[in-house]
Amino acid sequence: MNYLNLFLAAGILAGIGCYAMTYYISKLISPLYRSLMVGGAAVMLLLASIALIGGWDGIPFGFMAIGIGIVSVLLALTIRFPFIKRIGLVLLAGWAGLLLVTPLLAGETNYWVLDKQGTDGYTDSSLSSEYDALQRNASVRGYSIHTISEGNPAIVLSLGEVMKGSNLEVVNVENENNRTTITVRSFANGSSEANPTIMIGLNELKEEIIVTDTDGTRYPKLD
Structure with a gap:
């Protein structure tokens, strides 16, 4: 919805x-x-x-x-x-x-934004390594799927170096039939990240995943 x-x-x-x-x-x-x-x-x-x-x-x-x-x-x-x-x-x-x-x-998915520094206990070492890699390779744009230590799925989304100085927030996460749709909003806030990134923990992910921005941008899945 x-x-x-x-x-x-x-x-x-x-x-x-x-x-x-x-x-x-x-x-x-x-x-x-x-x-x-x-x-x-x-x-x-x-x-x-x-x-x-x-x-x-x-x-x-x-x-x-x-x-x-x-x-x-x-x-x-x-x-x-x-x-x-x-x-x-x-x-x-x-x-x-x-x-x-x-x-x-309808069982709308609950979500939470993970601390990229790992101070809240959600971000495990694998995600910390993923975040560091994205900052080193700032050209990477899209999302990848991970499993955090609690066994829940997580989405790591990066905007690429062209969006340097921006930040991300989650607008909505919902399940509909066999699809999980994650809607984010990007906005300029002077962020110092080389590659603007957000990490989202979820209760579940459906087979089809759509990650989109409020401006209509649809982000690709990374291999």
Whole structure:
């Protein structure tokens, strides 16, 4: 599941929460103003995601704003139909809840980022050697699969010397059918690494593995 769906679902639930808060503020507010208040919250969050946060970091909050906006539109369209409004809110809440729990029901993979210096006890000597080799041969770009000391699989991803000065973070790791998809985000932060590298420990890996960046780059598997 795309992780942005989770923010959309969270936005829908937040929108319903905003609607409920209008009753806490005053029971005399008209249905139109209630929908406008929820819509105002959506607009404010959208503007904040663009002007205050910006870039890739702001996109999830933009999806949350869309979710709140969906609730506002529903409220506006059902002003004269309170029964339909109640049904619509229940269906929206159920759909959003399903989006949030589906990754758990589908067995979405848990992951953790390994310390490249080995100070947290996860990175064993073989991965330390792999990291040192990647820094010596900075042209290597792609991912390799390893087994760490706990018996769990690990992915070691390097960007190559052309991305020197960048860093990596994990955006999402998920299992779907027989595929594990790992999504990362690369960004410039003045890193001193000759070859920007990240090591990711996982609970499991499926047979087909896709490692991709949020900008659409798909990294190859190294031999």
